[in-house]
Amino acid sequence: MLLKDKLALITGSTQGIGYAIAKLFASNGSHLILLARNLEKLQQQKALLEQQFNVRVHVFQTDVSNPDEVKKTFDIITQNKLLLDVVVNNAGIMVDAPLLMLKPEMLHNNINVNLYGSFYVTQAAVKSLIRNKGGSIINLTSIIGKNGSAGQSAYAASKSGVIGFTTSLSKELAPLNIRVNAIAPGFIETQMVASINEKAREKTLANIGMKRAGTPEDVAKVALFLASDLSAYVTGQVIGVDGGMII
Amino acid sequence: MWTQFLHISMNNTDKLATAFAEALTIPKETITEELAYQSIPEWDSVTHMILISQLEDAFEIAIETDDVIDMSSVAKAKEILSKYNVVF
Numbered sequence: 001m002l003l004k005d006k007l008a009l010i011t012g013s014t015q016g017i018g019y020a021i022a023k024l025f026a027s028n029g030s031h032l033i034l035l036a037r038n039l040e041k042l043q044q045q046k047a048l049l050e051q052q053f054n055v056r057v058h059v060f061q062t063d064v065s066n067p068d069e070v071k072k073t074f075d076i077i078t079q080n081k082l083l084l085d086v087v088v089n090n091a092g093i094m095v096d097a098p099l100l101m102l103k104p105e106m107l108h109n110n111i112n113v114n115l116y117g118s119f120y121v122t123q124a125a126v127k128s129l130i131r132n133k134g135g136s137i138i139n140l141t142s143i144i145g146k147n148g149s150a151g152q153s154a155y156a157a158s159k160s161g162v163i164g165f166t167t168s169l170s171k172e173l174a175p176l177n178i179r180v181n182a183i184a185p186g187f188i189e190t191q192m193v194a195s196i197n198e199k200a201r202e203k204t205l206a207n208i209g210m211k212r213a214g215t216p217e218d219v220a221k222v223a224l225f226l227a228s229d230l231s232a233y234v235t236g237q238v239i240g241v242d243g244g245m246i247i
Numbered sequence: 248m249w250t251q252f253l254h255i256s257m258n259n260t261d262k263l264a265t266a267f268a269e270a271l272t273i274p275k276e277t278i279t280e281e282l283a284y285q286s287i288p289e290w291d292s293v294t295h296m297i298l299i300s301q302l303e304d305a306f307e308i309a310i311e312t313d314d315v316i317d318m319s320s321v322a323k324a325k326e327i328l329s330k331y332n333v334v335f
Contacts, residue, residue, distance in 0.1 A: 071309075078309055123312070132299040175293045 003030035003157030007084050009077075010034055010063050011121055012091030014041035016190035017140065021088055021202040021223045026053040028224060033082065035062040035073065035091070035121075058082070064091045065109075074124035084128040086227040089118040089139045089162075094155050096193050105155045114158035118165060126178070134177030138226045139166045140219075143186045143240060149245040159184075162239055170236030179235040181226045186242025188214040201233035209244025220241075259335050262305045263328070267321060280322040282293035306333050 008025050012018040022032055026049045034057060036042050042059035049057050058080075060073040063113035069130045077084075081099050095106045118139055144152055144230035145159025163182055170180035187193060193213075196204070205211060219241050225231050226239070267282070268275040271289040273319070280313075284290055290298075299315050308331040310318075318324050326335050 070311070075309055079307075125299045126296070127303060129302055130297055172292075176296065 001029040001223060002230065003028040003086070006030045006086060006227070007082060008032055008086035008088065008227060009084055009121075009125060010088040011038070011062075011117065013038055014038055014045055015190060016192060017185065017216045017219045018088070018090040018110065019045070020220040021166045024217070024220040024224050025086075025227065026055045028228075029053075030086070030227075031056040032061070033058045033084070033207050035060050035064065035079055037063050042143060045101045045156075055083045064089075064121055065112035067116075067120045070117075070120040070124055070172065077128070082128070084125055085132060085135050087122060087125045087129070088223060088227070089121055089137070090191075091117055092140060094152070096152050096155060097152050099153055102154055110136060110154040110158040114155070115161040115165070116172065118162055122165075122169070126173070127155070129173075129178050130176055134228050136231070137169070137173075137178060137180040138223055139180070139182040141159065141166070141182045141184045141238060143242050143245055143247060146184050146238065146240070149247055150173055155243050166238065167236050174235055179226075179231070180236060181231070182238045183219060183222050183226070184240045184242070185219050186240065186245035188216060188219060188241075190216060208242070208244075212243060214243055225227070259306075259328075259333055263321070263325065263335070264303075266301040266305045267298065267324075270294055270301045278321060278327070281320065282316070283320040302328070306331065308333070 003025055008030045009021050010018055010032065013022045014036040022034060026032060032049065032055060034042055034045060039061040042061060046057040046059045049055065052246055062069050062073045064070060091113060093109060095110050097106055122137060139162050141162040142159040144156045148156050166180050166182040173180055187208060222239055222241050264275050264278045266279045271294050273289050284295060299310055303310055306328060314327045318327055
């Protein structure tokens with residue numbers, strides 16, 4: 001039970017990596033605050049996790065790219081005196097297009113959710129972590145944010161931004177005993193990559209040292225490490241979870 | 248009525264001084280209206296964040312970003328907190 005009686009907030013919790021993180025944290029004794037856009041899925045997730053792991057789960061229908069919605073959610077969290085130990089900025093989208101086919105709204109969507117969303121949530125959450133005399137912030141970036149990828153410049157820019165956000169914030173918040181790290185997943189079996197055709201999939205797998213796609217659970221285990229005291233002296237790091245992928 | 252107001256006012260002044268003293272780790276007696284951000288080594292950008300959290304906690308409010316930026320002195324803090332219906 002690495003997170004016994006801790007309180008972790010996870011964005012984008014209803015599917016893929018976010019779902020796996022929520023489940024693994026709950027199985028390690030953490031109470032949860034889950035944010036996502038789909039209220040029905042959130043309520044299903046709450047019922048399941050509370051029943052299975054005997055933890056308290058609070059859910060909020062929130063679009064993290066909307067600062068007003070984020071503020072309203074955190075007003076309720078504050079009013080209920082819920083003190084956070086861990087924040088996982090996981091909510092993300094991937095809208096791909098070659099540069100000349102990239103419409104402004106595609107660019108904005110990537111940046112708004114992946115980068116601005118992390119800012120809005122962290123800005124609102126950090127006061128709770130300060131009150132709690134410390135904590136851990138975990139941002140989900142991507143191998144594409146580190147290395148780039150043809151046809152994914154907007155997504156890459158948003159995820160590179162998350163890395164800059166992480167390293168800067170780790171310096172700013174270290175004196176307050178708040179650690180800030182990022183996870184950079186490679187090719188992970190989620191809905192986000194489900195639309196990739198078989199040929200492209202084979203080509204991608206050929207570039208992964210371990211010759212398999214990662215699972216959301218592979219990423220969740222690193223999030224658990226970063227959330228727990230096992231990483232008590234780790235901050236400002238970007239940890240790849242990519243099976244030795246080369247881009 | 249006036250006695251009640253005075254009671255609230257005294258309590259809030261004390262709460263404010265306590266929040267400042269605890270956030271900046273300085274004696275309560277040294278908290279004056281003139282005390283300004285970055286005028287002493289103890290009130291820097293890091294302790295400013297702690298101060299905002301202490302004030303939010305003490306008065307059960309959520310301080311807007313613009314007000315976090317504007318909170319440049321104890322006197323200014325009182326002025327800003329008044330906007331959140333805190334009476335001094």
